[in-house]
Amino acid sequence: MHSFDMKQRTVICGAGIAGIATAYYLSVTLGRKNIVLIDKLLPMSLTTSKSGENYRDYWPQACMADLSGHSISLMEKLIQLHGDVFDMRESGYQFVSRFLGEDIFSEADRKTDSAIKYCKDQSIIRQQHAYLSESIRQLVTISRAGAIDVYALGTLLLREARAAGVILMQAEVTGLSSPAENMFEVNFHASHCLAPMPCEQLVLCAGPFNQALAKWLDVDLPLISIPQRKFVIPDPLGIIATDMPFTICADPITLNWNEEETQMLSADPTYRWLLEELPPGLHIKPESKDHIKLGWAFNRHAEQPEWEIPDDIEFPDIVIRGASHFIPGLRPYVDVMPTPLVQFSGYYTRTEENLPLIGPLEIPGLYTVAGLSGFGTMTGCAAGELCALHMEHEELPSYARHFHPDRYTDAEIMLEINASNSDGQL
Numbered sequence: 001m002h003s004f005d006m007k008q009r010t011v012i013c014g015a016g017i018a019g020i021a022t023a024y025y026l027s028v029t030l031g032r033k034n035i036v037l038i039d040k041l042l043p044m045s046l047t048t049s050k051s052g053e054n055y056r057d058y059w060p061q062a063c064m065a066d067l068s069g070h071s072i073s074l075m076e077k078l079i080q081l082h083g084d085v086f087d088m089r090e091s092g093y094q095f096v097s098r099f100l101g102e103d104i105f106s107e108a109d110r111k112t113d114s115a116i117k118y119c120k121d122q123s124i125i126r127q128q129h130a131y132l133s134e135s136i137r138q139l140v141t142i143s144r145a146g147a148i149d150v151y152a153l154g155t156l157l158l159r160e161a162r163a164a165g166v167i168l169m170q171a172e173v174t175g176l177s178s179p180a181e182n183m184f185e186v187n188f189h190a191s192h193c194l195a196p197m198p199c200e201q202l203v204l205c206a207g208p209f210n211q212a213l214a215k216w217l218d219v220d221l222p223l224i225s226i227p228q229r230k231f232v233i234p235d236p237l238g239i240i241a242t243d244m245p246f247t248i249c250a251d252p253i254t255l256n257w258n259e260e261e262t263q264m265l266s267a268d269p270t271y272r273w274l275l276e277e278l279p280p281g282l283h284i285k286p287e288s289k290d291h292i293k294l295g296w297a298f299n300r301h302a303e304q305p306e307w308e309i310p311d312d313i314e315f316p317d318i319v320i321r322g323a324s325h326f327i328p329g330l331r332p333y334v335d336v337m338p339t340p341l342v343q344f345s346g347y348y349t350r351t352e353e354n355l356p357l358i359g360p361l362e363i364p365g366l367y368t369v370a371g372l373s374g375f376g377t378m379t380g381c382a383a384g385e386l387c388a389l390h391m392e393h394e395e396l397p398s399y400a401r402h403f404h405p406d407r408y409t410d411a412e413i414m415l416e417i418n419a420s421n422s423d424g425q426l
């Protein structure tokens with residue numbers, strides 16, 4: 001049992017990758033003491049455990065490229081210090097398209113130093129990537145990209161933070177108030193302690209529930225939460241090689257249906273959308289020696305976040321159908337889906353422009369790391385570090401302005417944000 005008094009002045013709500021990274025950079029790197037990290041669940045068991053665990057330094061927005069590029073460097077630094085305990089693999093990303101007319105990444109969107117390589121020679125693509133459809137005419141490779149084990153990364157950061165004095169507490173935060181300047185009270189529900197906990201710094205890292213927590217303090221965070229999914233299946237036919245990079249279809253896809261299916265779908269208003277063009281971004285990668293992982297963030301409907309998201313039984317069928325458009329070897333799996341199938345459902349909690357909110361909110365002492373959307377694994381370290389730098393009034397990196405929660409009042413930043421053609425979501 002812990003006793004809490006006024007000395008415990010920094011409370012971080014949420015032990016997903018955002019809260020854990022913030023706790024790490026505050027305590028280990030910047031030496032802050034008296035930090036309590038609270039989560040209702042086991043660390044990283046909400047959105048963080050649903051991640052596809054991919055990273056890349058290419059983004060259409062320069063600020064996002066800088067944030068993820070720096071986060072990758074921070075992860076490399078952790079490996080230098082502790083060894084490769086989170087299995088960082090630079091396996092690359094490749095975007096493929098059937099079209100030659102426009103570059104997959106338009107000139108206007110190429111604002112980053114990321115090393116990208118184009119191949120527009122169909123015969124070379126055929127020769128080097130025989131599993132791809134013959135219709136693929138353009139392929140772009142991002143080399144500073146790959147996958148990590150985010151649970152192992154978070155475990156490392158949490159272990160080091162706890163060694164530096166951070167207290168991890170399992171409890172549900174049930175209310176927040178600010179009875180005096182620079183003072184907050186955190187109400188929580190735990191079996192062993194029910195008194196409100198006072199603190200002078202409060203950090204909201206509650207993933208899909210950040211908005212709800214901020215509301216208790218009359219702060220409005222411009223976030224929406226959209227359910228997205230991935231799934232893992234066996235690959236009994238060995239269609240996907242274990243060294244295939246994370247492969248993304250850059251084209252929109254209209255699914256193939258036979259005549260009978262088309263008639264059924266068009267007669268049913270709930271499913272008619274499956275006859276329409278679905279957005280680009282379907283992705284697939286080898287998950288282990290004989291398993292593959294697929295995802296497609298085509299859902300655009302925001303929902304009120306819930307703690308449990310039911311599986312979507314249609315999702316795997318839709319995705320495998322789409323994937324067979326650019327990897328035809330997967331077609332047999334449209335007829336007979338390999339099992340066991342494991343689905344991962346979580347929210348992309350995001351701002352409209354898909355940039356995160358990191359830093360101080362309008363009440364002094366209140367901070368957030370929010371809106372990590374589909375990029376919290378790859379940017380988690382840099383996002384936590386940025387919040388910690390704000391809290392300790394350290395020198396801030398150039399991208400801090402773009403992610404500042406009050407950026408909406410900054411005309412120059414908003415002009416730049418509004419000029420971007422793509423929000424980079426995958």
Ligand SMILES: Cc1cc2nc3c(=O)[nH]c(=O)nc-3n(C[C@H](O)[C@H](O)[C@H](O)COP(=O)(O)OP(=O)(O)OC[C@H]3O[C@@H](n4cnc5c(N)ncnc54)[C@H](O)[C@@H]3O)c2cc1C
Nearest residue numbers: 014016018040047048052053054173207346375376377378
């Ligand atoms: C299907 C899917 C695939 C993804 N793939 C990738 C990918 O390939 N690469 C990538 O970079 N990112 C990916 N992401 C995004 C990434 O997973 C998230 O951005 C990241 O996990 C968000 O972390 P978080 O700490 O902000 O939120 P969470 O992990 O949700 O953590 C928030 C924590 O706050 C706690 N909490 C909330 N309310 C309370 C309360 N009242 N009291 C106590 N505790 C509370 C929760 O229990 C939770 O543990 C993916 C996301 C999804 C859904």
